[in-house]
Amino acid sequence: xxxxxxxxxxxxxxxxxxxxxxxxxxxxxxxxxxxxxxxxxxxxxxxxxxxxxxxxxxxxxxxxxxxxxxxxxxxxxxxxxxxxxxxxxxxxxxxxxxxxxxxxxxxxxxxxxxxxxxxxxxxxxxxxxxxxxxxxxxxxxxxxxxxxxxxxxxxxxxxxxxxxxxxxxxxxxxxxxxxxxxxxxxxxxxxxxxxxxxxxxxxxxxxxxxxxxxxxxxxxxxxxxxxxxxxxxxxxxxxxxxxxxxxxxxxxxxxxxxxxxxxxxxxxxxxxxxxxxxxxxxxxxxxxxxxxxxxxxxxxxxxxxxxxxxxxxxxxxxxxxxxxxxxxxxxxxxxxxxxx
Amino acid sequence: xxxxxxxxxxxxxxxxxxxxxxxxxxxxxxxxxxxxxxxxxxxxxxxxxxxxxxxxxxxxxxxxxxxxxxxxxxxxxxxxxxxxxxxxxxxxxxxxxxxxxxxxxxxxxxxxxxxxxxxxxxxxxxxxxxxxxxxxxxxxxxxxxxxxxxxxxxxxxxxxxxxxxxxxxxxxxxxxxxxxxxxxxxxxxxxxxxxxxxxxxxxxxxxxxxxxxxxxxxxxxxxxxxxxxxxxxxxxxxxxxxxxxxxxxxxxxxxxxxxxxxxxxxxxxxxxxxxxxxxxxxxxxxxxxxxxxxxxxxxxxxxxxxxxxxxxxxxxxxxxxxxxxxxxxxxxxxxxxxx
Amino acid sequence: xxxxxxxxxxxxxxxxxxxxxxxxxxxxxxxxxxxxxxxxxxxxxxxxxxxxxxxxxxxxxxxxxxxxxxxxxxxxxxxxxxxxxxxxxxxxxxxxxxxxxxxxxxxxxxxxxxxxxxxxxxxxxxxxxxxxxxxxxxxxxxxxxxxxxxxxxxxxxxxxxxxxxxxxxxxxxxxxxxxxxxxxxxxxxxxxxxxxxxxxxxxxxxxxxxxxxxxxxxxxxxxxxxxxxxxxxxxxxxxxxxxxxxxxxxxxxxxxxxxxxxxxxxxxxxxxxxxxxxxxxxxxxxxxxxxxxxxxxxxxxxxxxxxxx
Numbered sequence: 001x002x003x004x005x006x007x008x009x010x011x012x013x014x015x016x017x018x019x020x021x022x023x024x025x026x027x028x029x030x031x032x033x034x035x036x037x038x039x040x041x042x043x044x045x046x047x048x049x050x051x052x053x054x055x056x057x058x059x060x061x062x063x064x065x066x067x068x069x070x071x072x073x074x075x076x077x078x079x080x081x082x083x084x085x086x087x088x089x090x091x092x093x094x095x096x097x098x099x100x101x102x103x104x105x106x107x108x109x110x111x112x113x114x115x116x117x118x119x120x121x122x123x124x125x126x127x128x129x130x131x132x133x134x135x136x137x138x139x140x141x142x143x144x145x146x147x148x149x150x151x152x153x154x155x156x157x158x159x160x161x162x163x164x165x166x167x168x169x170x171x172x173x174x175x176x177x178x179x180x181x182x183x184x185x186x187x188x189x190x191x192x193x194x195x196x197x198x199x200x201x202x203x204x205x206x207x208x209x210x211x212x213x214x215x216x217x218x219x220x221x222x223x224x225x226x227x228x229x230x231x232x233x234x235x236x237x238x239x240x241x242x243x244x245x246x247x248x249x250x251x252x253x254x255x256x257x258x259x260x261x262x263x264x265x266x267x268x269x270x271x272x273x274x275x276x277x278x279x280x281x282x283x284x285x286x287x288x289x290x291x292x293x294x295x296x297x298x299x300x301x302x303x304x305x306x307x308x309x310x311x312x313x314x315x316x317x318x319x320x321x322x323x324x325x326x327x328x329x330x331x332x333x334x335x336x337x338x339x340x
Numbered sequence: 341x342x343x344x345x346x347x348x349x350x351x352x353x354x355x356x357x358x359x360x361x362x363x364x365x366x367x368x369x370x371x372x373x374x375x376x377x378x379x380x381x382x383x384x385x386x387x388x389x390x391x392x393x394x395x396x397x398x399x400x401x402x403x404x405x406x407x408x409x410x411x412x413x414x415x416x417x418x419x420x421x422x423x424x425x426x427x428x429x430x431x432x433x434x435x436x437x438x439x440x441x442x443x444x445x446x447x448x449x450x451x452x453x454x455x456x457x458x459x460x461x462x463x464x465x466x467x468x469x470x471x472x473x474x475x476x477x478x479x480x481x482x483x484x485x486x487x488x489x490x491x492x493x494x495x496x497x498x499x500x501x502x503x504x505x506x507x508x509x510x511x512x513x514x515x516x517x518x519x520x521x522x523x524x525x526x527x528x529x530x531x532x533x534x535x536x537x538x539x540x541x542x543x544x545x546x547x548x549x550x551x552x553x554x555x556x557x558x559x560x561x562x563x564x565x566x567x568x569x570x571x572x573x574x575x576x577x578x579x580x581x582x583x584x585x586x587x588x589x590x591x592x593x594x595x596x597x598x599x600x601x602x603x604x605x606x607x608x609x610x611x612x613x614x615x616x617x618x619x620x621x622x623x624x625x626x627x628x629x630x631x632x633x634x635x636x637x638x639x640x641x642x643x644x645x646x647x648x649x650x651x652x653x654x655x656x657x658x659x660x661x662x663x664x665x666x667x668x669x670x671x672x673x674x675x676x677x678x679x
Numbered sequence: 680x681x682x683x684x685x686x687x688x689x690x691x692x693x694x695x696x697x698x699x700x701x702x703x704x705x706x707x708x709x710x711x712x713x714x715x716x717x718x719x720x721x722x723x724x725x726x727x728x729x730x731x732x733x734x735x736x737x738x739x740x741x742x743x744x745x746x747x748x749x750x751x752x753x754x755x756x757x758x759x760x761x762x763x764x765x766x767x768x769x770x771x772x773x774x775x776x777x778x779x780x781x782x783x784x785x786x787x788x789x790x791x792x793x794x795x796x797x798x799x800x801x802x803x804x805x806x807x808x809x810x811x812x813x814x815x816x817x818x819x820x821x822x823x824x825x826x827x828x829x830x831x832x833x834x835x836x837x838x839x840x841x842x843x844x845x846x847x848x849x850x851x852x853x854x855x856x857x858x859x860x861x862x863x864x865x866x867x868x869x870x871x872x873x874x875x876x877x878x879x880x881x882x883x884x885x886x887x888x889x890x891x892x893x894x895x896x897x898x899x900x901x902x903x904x905x906x907x908x909x910x911x912x913x914x915x916x917x918x919x920x921x922x923x924x925x926x927x928x929x930x931x932x933x934x935x936x937x938x939x940x941x942x943x944x945x946x947x948x949x950x951x952x953x954x955x956x957x958x959x960x961x962x963x964x965x966x967x968x969x970x971x972x973x974x975x976x977x978x979x980x981x982x983x984x985x986x987x988x
Contacts, residue, residue: 057887082893090890097888102881107904107979116899117889152979168889289357298353323354522694523701524963526922527956531705534944534952611821618823618926619941638827638930642835642842652824659819667815 003071004208005031005054005093005176010068012046012053015061021280023049025232027068031176036202036209038223038240040216040255044276046232047212051178053078054210055095056085072176091121094169098181100161104153110137110164111149114171121172136167141197159190166197173205180212195221216259220244225312228252231277231287233303238313248307248315251288253329286318294319294327378596381672388668391661398658402481405474409459413467413475414626419452420466425646426457437646460650463636467626473650476628480655483544483629484609490548491605495555496598502556503563504586510560517553525550529612533621540623543616547609555601562594596673603669607662614655630655687971691964698960699749703742706949745953754957755950759943765954769936773958775845776928776935780920782855787862787916792909794863795870796902802875810867817864823926826857830930843932854931858923862916869912873905880904907978914970918963 012024024046031037039047052058054070056077070077072093077085094117097103105113114136115129124132130149137145140163153161162182169177179198183191199222202209211222219226219240226243228236228251236249247253254272274291277283283290289299299318307320319327382388406413425437441447460469502513529546536542566572575585610630616622617631618638625632630651637648729735733744748755754765798810830853834842841850877883878901886900925937932938936955943951 055888057884086890086892088890089888095885095888097881097885099881103885105882105886105900105904107907107977108900109979116886116891116895120890120892120895154980165885168885295357296354297357298349300357301353302349318354321354323351325354518690519694519697522690522964522967523698524918524921524960526925527698527702527960530944531702531956535705535708607819614821615823615922615926619929620945634824634827638823641827641831645831645835648827648831652827656816656820656824659821660815663815663819 002033003030004033004073005029005210006069006071007050007054008069008071010050010053010070011066012049012058012063012068013066014063016280019280022282023063023232023279024053025279025282027229027232027234029227029234029237031208031210032225034202034206034208035225036211036223038211038213038219038226039229040213040219040226041229042214042276044279045229046279047229048180050229051095051180051210051212054176054178055089055093056080056082057089057095087121090117090169090174091172092174093176093178094172094174096162096165096169096177096179096182099185100158100165101185103165104161106153109150109152110156114149114164114168117168117171132171133167136171137164139201140164140167140170142167158186159193162186162190162194163197166194166201170201170205170207174207176210177202177207178210178212181214182211183218184213184215191218198222216244216255228255231282232279233287233316235286235288235317236313236315238310238315242310242313246309246313247329248309248313248320249288249317250292250294250319250327254291257330286316296324378673382668385668385671388665388672391664391668394657394661395665398477398654398661399481402474402478406471406478409468409471411468411471413472413628415467415471417462417466420454420458420462420468424644425459425461425469425650437649461644461646463647464640469633469647469650472628473630473633473654476630476633476651477654477658479540479623479628480610480613480630481658483540483547483613484606487544487547487551487609487613488602488605490544491551491555491609492598492602494548495552495601496559496594498552499556499559499561500563500586500590503560503567504582504590506564506567514560517556521553529616530621533616538616538621538624543613543622546616547612551605551608555598555605558597558601559594562597563590566590566593600666600670600673603662603666607659607666610655610658610662684972687968691968694964695957695960699746699957700742702953702956703745704738706953707738707741749957754954757948757951759946759948759951765950768939768951769954769958772934772936772939775933776924776937779845779851779854779858779927779933779935780917780924782851783859783920783923784862784917786855786859787866790859791863791866792870792906794867796874796905798867798871799874799878799901799905800897807871811871814864814867814871817860818868820860822857822861822923823930825860826853826927826930829853829857843930845931845933845935850931854927854933857930858920858927861919861923865912865916865919866909869909870905873908874901877901877905907974910970910974910977914967917966917970921959921962 007027007029010024010027011022014021014023027046027050029037029039029050039050041047049058049063053065054072054077058064065078068078072088077088080088104110111130111133114133115124115126118124118129118132119126134145134149137148142148142160142163148156153164156164166182182198183194186194195218198209201207209222211218213219223240225239226237227234228243228249230251236243236247236252238246243252244256247256251272258271272291277287277290283300285298285300285302286292286295286304289295292299296318298321302318304316304318304321306314306316308314309320318324424441458468458470460473462468463472498513498517502510502517528550532546532549533542536545572585572590575588580588613622613629614631614634617629618635620635622631623629625636633651634648634655637644637651640647726735733741736744745755752766754769756762756764757768760768794810794813798807801807830842833840833853840853844850845854883896883900886896891899921937924935925941927933928935928938929941936958939951940955942948943955
């Protein structure tokens with residue numbers, strides 16, 4: 001299938017008082033038409049920065065794209081002017097934010113907030129835009145949309161607000177939807193509803209989704225492919241099956257073992273000891289080496305290259321070198337697999 | 341990706357690495373307490389530190405200044421009437437007003453045969469303005485500090501009691517506050533001063549009577565918030581007494597808010613004193629405060645502008661520095677502003 | 680909302696009553712007769728005058744009569760101005776003060792918002808620091824010091840502008856600036872804080888993610904929402920202006936209510952002091968009330984919250 005979005009060797013840094021923080025350090029990714037790609041990793045791994053870079057929504061002047069390309073529709077997004085970027089934002093690539101309680105303007109009716117994008121990108125008149133806004137509210141499953149369209153965010157529950165946010169994001173039929181932890185701030189029961197809605201709308205609209213999350217349950221539910229990020233780099237990518245059943249990177253093992261499951265033999269939750277690396281002073285070797293139970297001397301000194309394991313799976317780990325000792329994945333993964 | 345030549349990576353590098361696990365759980369940077377962190381931020385704020393220094397300088401001058409001149413605050417001598425300021429060492433600097441010449445460019449010292457420099461000049465009655473300005477600063481500061489302290493005591497007591505006991509007590513106390521708050525400060529102050537006869541006690545009472553309401557509200561808000569926090573509930577569950585909870589938990593946790601608010605009520609009081617004196621409701625001559633001096637200087641403004649200049653500059657400097665320092669304190673210590 | 684308004688009006692009435700009582704009894708506590716200027720009056724004549732003005736009756740009776748007259752819109756007659764009704768004097772002088780106050784308020788709003796928005800948008804740049812230095816000076820330097828400085832420099836020394844009085848547009852410039860500088864500074868500070876706060880909100884990023892242009896994000900989302908907290912300080916600011924009017928009118932010899940009030944205090948003109956105080960308080964209370972209502976109208980979270988508050 002053709003790629004709709006391609007990120008090539010992206011480097012993004014933040015200039016802070018403490019010096020340069022290299023938040024993203026050479027990320028390569030491609031998003032295929034109609035698929036859902038999940039980017040997983042813990043906080044500070046660079047997944048949100050990557051997504052904001054695609055939207056060119058990084059805070060200025062603190063953050064800058066040091067190098068790399070983002071290809072979309074034959075254009076390199078990193079080279080576009082702010083004006084050109086405004087034409088793409090909200091119409092071809094749009095974004096759903098984490099917290100629906102804060103991502104809607106409290107003093108503007110939700111109708112107006114949906115209509116803003118429509119009027120800007122599709123040049124709709126007031127009446128047409130209002131009509132479309134009502135349709136969109138209906139589409140995202142908000143009952144009584146004619147009345148609701150005039151209401152303000154505080155009159156909606158969290159789940160309903162996230163539906164509104166989705167309606168805003170999908171208003172102009174975007175080709176790519178970036179969902180940054182779209183369910184983290186919601187109740188568990190509402191989470192499933194929102195995910196179902198997103199899947200449903202994706203089928204209807206053929207949108208490609210980049211799903212940023214640290215919740216592997218959400219990944220299993222939604223995504224076809226997964227990229228695991230750590231320390232500003234992608235350490236492993238593959239299809240959902242590959243990542244859940246045949247993961248090769250010790251960090252992916254750690255993530256999967258720390259996931260609570262019903263039929264586990266042990267009662268305890270496994271955590272990955274240690275803390276993520278300090279990206280203002282990034283390690284020269286593998287960023288995960290200090291926390292890796294299988295770390296070797298080479299890991300500390302050199303960043304491993306990607307080993308292509310299948311057409312879809314690539315992993316950056318020295319354990320896959322022929323000189324490395326054979327290491328078995330933790331029992332919990334080898335035996336149980338990740339529970340789908 | 342990085343081009344690593346295969347030769348560099350030797351077989352022996354694939355041995356398990358020894359990694360000090362104890363380093364991993366280390367949080368970078370030592371943990372810093374609330375107060376020391378606040379002081380560290382405050383010290384970094386250059387504007388606030390400069391302001392603190394200027395305030396300190398003015399306070400010292402207010403205490404020492406009146407003794408540096410041989411004239412007292414009410415020593416009159418018509419020979420010195422409206423004598424312009426002169427500081428011989430600075431007399432040649434054109435843009436400074438210390439050349440001893442009046443508005444017409446006449447050297448009044450020479451004309452009247454006065455040898456002694458009067459650094460800030462003299463007023464209509466020939467009183468030394470250096471002595472009067474610093475004495476006035478002293479009185480203004482005294483009034484402001486006492487009024488701010490009274491604000492603090494009344495406000496903390498009222499707000500604390502209201503919030504701590506809550507329920508009906510809080511309800512009634514808040515209704516009273518609401519009515520009081522509706523009365524314009526100026527009305528209370530002016531009525532009080534008209535009734536009490538202008539003077540230091542009347543001014544202090546007037547400023548304190550109106551200033552505490554803001555403090556009471558802040559304290560009530562803070563205490564209400566704290567009351568429901570886990571550690572206070574825990575202390576209560578463990579059987580701590582009211583007084584213990586107040587002194588060990590409430591006071592330390594509201595302290596930063598109290599200090600910040602007080603830091604802003606001092607300049608407020610300095611302003612109000614000057615304002616009252618300016619409209620003739622403040623101190624009565626021959627006593628001097630900055631407001632009195634500005635008022636007296638104002639009457640001479642068109643002929644002898646220096647007489648209003650010095651007290652005007654000092655009060656402005658004081659207020660600017662207090663405000664900047666207060667801002668700095670707030671930025672450093674307000675828990676709400678900490679990330 | 681309705682219940683809230685009724686509750687507020689009750690508070691306003693209680694407050695007004697307290698103010699009237701406070702003012703009335705404070706005046707009665709004053710030493711000396713109100714006929715200070717006419718020192719040579721004989722005791723008989725004072726008695727006669729007391730009788731004429733109803734000052735020989737017991738205090739409660741005087742108070743009830745005063746409140747009764749007040750409700751009819753009668754504030755009594757000035758001792759000073761030969762029996763002219765207080766309402767007439769106030770009516771004559773109030774427009775001048777209102778004019779001055781309004782102009783200062785407009786200056787405060789226009790320049791304050793401008794400075795605040797620029798400082799908020801260009802945070803930590805020269806623009807920001809410049810605006811904030813102006814703001815700190817404006818907040819700190821008392822209006823009467825600033826007024827004197829400007830009066831001396833622009834009028835006395837260089838004769839660019841008239842020294843005093845209230846006659847044509849040129850006469851308004853110095854008093855307006857002297858009175859308006861404080862509000863400019865206050866509004867600029869609050870607006871900057873509000874802008875910085877708003878610009879960090881998620882919905883601003885959301886608005887940008889919709890592809891809106893920078894001016895649209897700035898004005899439709901950021902400035903609009905930043906204005907809400909600004910409304911709350913407009914009330915106290917109007918009150919500060921009322922205070923400032925006293926000294927500014929005095930310095931520039933403007934025939935307004937503030938100038939009159941200072942004179943009344945000096946001459947023990949009780950009815951005039953009481954009348955002005957009550958008028959001032961009514962203005963104060965009404966302004967604060969209107970601002971609160973305005974706040975509700977602007978912020979849908981409050982407007983639509985119904986009678987809960």
